[in-house]
Amino acid sequence: MNKLKSLSNIETPCLLLDKETIDKNIQRLNHHIGNLGVTLRAHMKTAKSVEIANFLFEGAKGSITVSTLKEAEGFSNSGFTDIIYAVGVSPQKLDRIYAIRKNGNQLKIILDSKEQAEFVSEYVKRTGDAIEVLIEIDCDGHRSGVGPANKERLLDIAAELKRGGALLAGVLTHAGGSYSAKSKSELETAAEIERKAAVDAAVILRSAGFDCPIVSVGSTPTAHFAKDLKGVTEVRAGNFMFFDLFMAGLGICTKEDIALSVLTTVIGHQQEKGWIIVDAGWMAMSRDRSTTNQATDQGYGLVCNENGEIVIDLIMVSANQEHGILAFRNGQKCSSKEFPIGSKMRILPNHACATAAQHQQYYVIERQQIMGVWSRFNGW
């Protein structure tokens, strides 16, 4: 940790991570799924940070999920050995995956077709490395995966993996559809559909004589609203550490639970229009406008003062590459005296995964002081 540094002196735009808030968010989810008898396989696609993974697991090397092989390499180099790469595998990625596994890491892959099982089998035959494979299950039609009732395809894939000598490690599903839920009951339903899809697929595989040790489910919305996780062995979630305005709009958290913000400096005013111009544009916030279709459109982000207190109804209404335009929802004009040039603001993001990805590090704060800088793996 670097020595204490005040927010007033730091260069903007930059990414702030509130340590107390991330801690509370981690405890909340661990408590909830712990009560349901399941442990977390943290999805590191949002945080992409070894320091955050160490914080999350309190120094232990817990089970994780990653979205890129760059994350897989970075985390495995830092001692995390139980990793699922949760994007369907293609033939070109097998060499890099094999290189990570050769270092003694249990990097697992996912797939959803016989075609993939065939080239994985061929690879296993060539290398002798019995790679662990999960079959991706489609619980809600939002993206990829085998339908949980598609017995023929499930068994075809399992048989093909067995033929080649790969290890069927389990099934995995992600309720991406839960992001469009409109109520608590829809969230609870999405969680149950997710659970049932994974468990049903595991039952089919086991009934046919295949091992299926891992039954993996997860999305930040369903992880928090699951009431029963019977048959599930692990929950994956990543956004939950930070949360964001989209998750607040969905009812998963409050705005005060958002651990991530972009620190920015006022660089001007458009006095006739009553706008504040700041040095965080879409490059710092990302182009994510996912709250557009929610009940409250937050523009490019909701504005807080330097201490992180929300300025009611002040949002980033528009963003250019390195300029953000702040204005009140109700048309009230911003005062250049209240927000003078050089003063700092914080912007809460629509989508933590997208906003964090625009930055190369986190400034970790505790009681408005910078306690350290934590790194990120960007790119592939």
Add this chain to the structure above:
Amino acid sequence: MNKLKSLSNIETPCLLLDKETIDKNIQRLNHHIGNLGVTLRAHMKTAKSVEIANFLFEGAKGSITVSTLKEAEGFSNSGFTDIIYAVGVSPQKLDRIYAIRKNGNQLKIILDSKEQAEFVSEYVKRTGDAIEVLIEIDCDGHRSGVGPANKERLLDIAAELKRGGALLAGVLTHAGGSYSAKSKSELETAAEIERKAAVDAAVILRSAGFDCPIVSVGSTPTAHFAKDLKGVTEVRAGNFMFFDLFMAGLGICTKEDIALSVLTTVIGHQQEKGWIIVDAGWMAMSRDRSTTNQATDQGYGLVCNENGEIVIDLIMVSANQEHGILAFRNGQKCSSKEFPIGSKMRILPNHACATAAQHQQYYVIERQQIMGVWSRFNGW
């Protein structure tokens, strides 16, 4: 330059830059504004690459514009000395600007208020460095700047700069409003409004006895549609090197003029829905959806085959972090035989500035071969 490498072997997702196309785009703009008697001050905010600047200026160290101090530092370390940092200055940035200038670089700043002129003056008095300052002019109300007829504010700023010993280097405006033009005649009008605003402001300053050597205008749309640049000394543009679907939708270029694309690999199919799943999601494309409000919504990007030939009506309809979903506009189902797992596609971006910013380097291609890797400055 690295040795030749085939696109088939490269890891995806990654950013491709077609050398012949960028060359043609650069020549086109240089030719157009050259005919109008003005030279280019390239805006490097899109490319953020020394190799691209070297290519653009054919090895010379031409005049450039930057959007971050990280770019200013990077380009000045590579011998580019005539740089405008075109984001309104704040007090906290002056030390870093001064450090760059101390190395002998003419890094110029912009501002639009007496408040900024005052703290710049104080800084000049303290350091003795007579920094060059341009006054930002608001030609179309889209963001910041002094109205071109606001004589009092213009002269106040100029007088305050003079008092402190800063050097008034000129005026600068950007027709951001041109991005919503609907026709050739609206683009031509935007260009003329931009020109007139800058020239009018220069006339006010000169009439009051101030020097105003630089009269700087620019945006990619107006740069191509200006018919007269009388009184203007330089044109700034950046996107023009790459172009994108937004610019094609605006009528500034054709889709074939787009030099930038994201190379991706097919990782699955959702056969019932007829989708192709690829390994480029919004992390590789950005969350930019700026074609939504144009006549043709291109989703997250328009799909080409591996050779860069457009697949008619195939677009990325939806994107998750590391997954893109490709589908035909007309509902026709994608064939998994035609686009098998492991095959490569290229996606043309909505917005080159945003898509390029998601990547750490360019794979430069000539006739479908990778000729080299060019770097980028990301972050601040």
